[in-house]
Amino acid sequence: MVDDLPGSVVDVPTDAAPHKAYTALLERGVLGFQACSDCRSAIFPPRGRCHRCGADALLWRASAGLGTVYSATAITPRVERSYTVVLIDLDEGYRMMSRIDRSEVAIGDRVVVDVWTKGEEPLPLFIQTGVSNA
Ligand SMILES: [Zn+2]
Numbered sequence: 001m002v003d004d005l006p007g008s009v010v011d012v013p014t015d016a017a018p019h020k021a022y023t024a025l026l027e028r029g030v031l032g033f034q035a036c037s038d039c040r041s042a043i044f045p046p047r048g049r050c051h052r053c054g055a056d057a058l059l060w061r062a063s064a065g066l067g068t069v070y071s072a073t074a075i076t077p078r079v080e081r082s083y084t085v086v087l088i089d090l091d092e093g094y095r096m097m098s099r100i101d102r103s104e105v106a107i108g109d110r111v112v113v114d115v116w117t118k119g120e121e122p123l124p125l126f127i128q129t130g131v132s133n134a
Helices: 018-027
Strands: 032-036 058-062 066-075 083-090 095-100 109-116 123-132
Touching: 018 032, 018 058, 066 095
Parallel strands: 095 123
Antiparallel strands: 032 058, 066 083, 066 109, 083 095, 109 123
16 A cells, blocks of 8 residues: 555554554564654654644654664773664654664764564664765
8 A cells, every 4th residue: 555654554463552563563573653634744763742733643664774873972881892882763754762883973874773672662773885975
């Protein structure tokens, strides 16, 4: 089905709490987000109402997982391995916080999601595509 909402149609139980639906999609390797059926906004993180217009008619959508690095911050804990926290602007029109697989990352780098499912909860991590928008 083709419509004018960002992302693509995805099947998820509509009575599930927003975070449970999001996690269920990640377990299937799908990066999900919501779209408002009234104002057409992309909504993230998952919630019960649209943050722009207040409507509660939110639909689950599948992201293609492609985005651009908005910011990157290297974290160097005293006793753990260092890692990089990033804000990613997804192509569907929302921003999310995540981690990236390497420290050499620049604002404007193109990235793709890689859902890591080996932990207790699946995590959407990002890897660079090698293409830069900067
Ligand atoms: Zn809305």
